[in-house]
Amino acid sequence: MTDVPKATGTGLIAGIISCVLAILGILFLGTVFVPLAAITALIGSIIAIKNKNIGGIGVNILAWVLTIIGLFTSPLLLGLIGLGSATGSM
Secondary structure (H helix, E strand, O other): OOOOOOOOOOOHHHHHHHHHHHHHHHHOOHHHHHHHHHHHHHHHHHHHHHOOOHHHHHHHHHHHHHHHHHHHHOHHHHHHHHHHHHHHOO
16 A cells, blocks of 8 residues: 655645735725634634644744734724623623
């Protein structure tokens, strides 16, 4: 039997896409790009951790950091979080 080589970039592509989406969310329209970046980072993180790809994990950590920055720099998303916490405390 022949050994099938393991994919080396597993989870890496999703992390790169998530970084790009998060940067677009920081610079332009956070309400669209930040949730897409979070979903893509979640998928990339799960794949990278499952396959124990250190490079993929590192890129996805960067994607999470950029997504959080995008969340805090988007006034609408930050307002929705504040509105949710204000109505939950009453």
